[in-house]
Amino acid sequence: MNTMIGNENMTKVEVRSSRGRKVAYWAVTLLLAFSITLSGIGQLMRMGGNIDLVTDIGFPLYVTNILGAWKLLGVIAIVLPGLPRLKEWAYSGIFFLMTGAALSHVFANDYGDYGFHVILPLFYAALGVASWALRPKSRRM
Numbered sequence: 001m002n003t004m005i006g007n008e009n010m011t012k013v014e015v016r017s018s019r020g021r022k023v024a025y026w027a028v029t030l031l032l033a034f035s036i037t038l039s040g041i042g043q044l045m046r047m048g049g050n051i052d053l054v055t056d057i058g059f060p061l062y063v064t065n066i067l068g069a070w071k072l073l074g075v076i077a078i079v080l081p082g083l084p085r086l087k088e089w090a091y092s093g094i095f096f097l098m099t100g101a102a103l104s105h106v107f108a109n110d111y112g113d114y115g116f117h118v119i120l121p122l123f124y125a126a127l128g129v130a131s132w133a134l135r136p137k138s139r140r141m
Helices: 002-045 050-055 063-079 084-107 113-134
Strands: none
Touching: 002 050, 002 063, 002 113, 050 063, 063 084, 084 113
């Protein structure tokens, strides 16, 4: 009898933890997707400070088209169901894109106010790692 009650309790704990993990995954993933989508659209449309952000560190302006398109394609790959191998590439792409952005600003001595040009891309990279680590088994290879 005790074994049965113990197994029922274990099952409830597993359900709660998997539900919490799923909620955490979608919260982090939607925040990442929203942020990267806005950034990608801003780069494609060359809105806000995107022109200065790129040219101040020595990149040509056409880089905004490449980065913006990659960001939007990466978000689509992460959010859509299926295609686990493409998701892996998208997660790694976002990680390298964001860490590369942070390092580019560091090497160009363009930290922004309070290090914003370095901290924000590293925050996005961390969101990408968290989303990847929390993803459900159905989204893994």
